[in-house]
Amino acid sequence: MPVPLYEAKAEFFRMLGHPVRIRVLELLQDGPAPVRDLLTAIEIEPSSLSQQLAILRRSGIVTATRTGSTVVYELTGGDVAELLGAARRVLSVLAAGRQDLLDELRGAEAGR
Structure with a gap:
């Protein structure tokens, strides 16, 4: 049975419902950014940022690209x-x- 649109929207807004995730999305509006830049701008523990980035990545709202040891995140649209x-x-x-x-x-x- 397909999920009603209103439930899918509610889940989408729940995914956005964290200050760190919102801040990451705001920062990525300016273009792709490596994790180190996001950490500097947000000033939280790397493990906390990693957890929030994983949620954004799973939702499909951001993508991650690895070049060597650097991971760069960007908005999907x-x-x-x-x-x-x-x-x-x-x-x-x-x-x-x-x-x-x-x-x-x-x-x-x-x-x-």
Whole structure:
């Protein structure tokens, strides 16, 4: 029995649901990067990064290429960058909405 699309989407978003994985994807938007550069940018233990990269690789959202002892990761397509951009826009709107509410609440408190 095939998995319903909404369940597949939920699983996809669960896969994205870790700060390190999101940060890796953001870094890879600029192009392929070796693990050492990702480690420098993210500042976590190599084993933790390796675990998160394995999840991204299994999902098919990134690919890894080994050249000698260097492993380079890259996004499999531009849609990931578009998704991250959309998330940024949604969060900006939500944050702006919260700021408006906060300003309104502060104004109401000042008017007492």
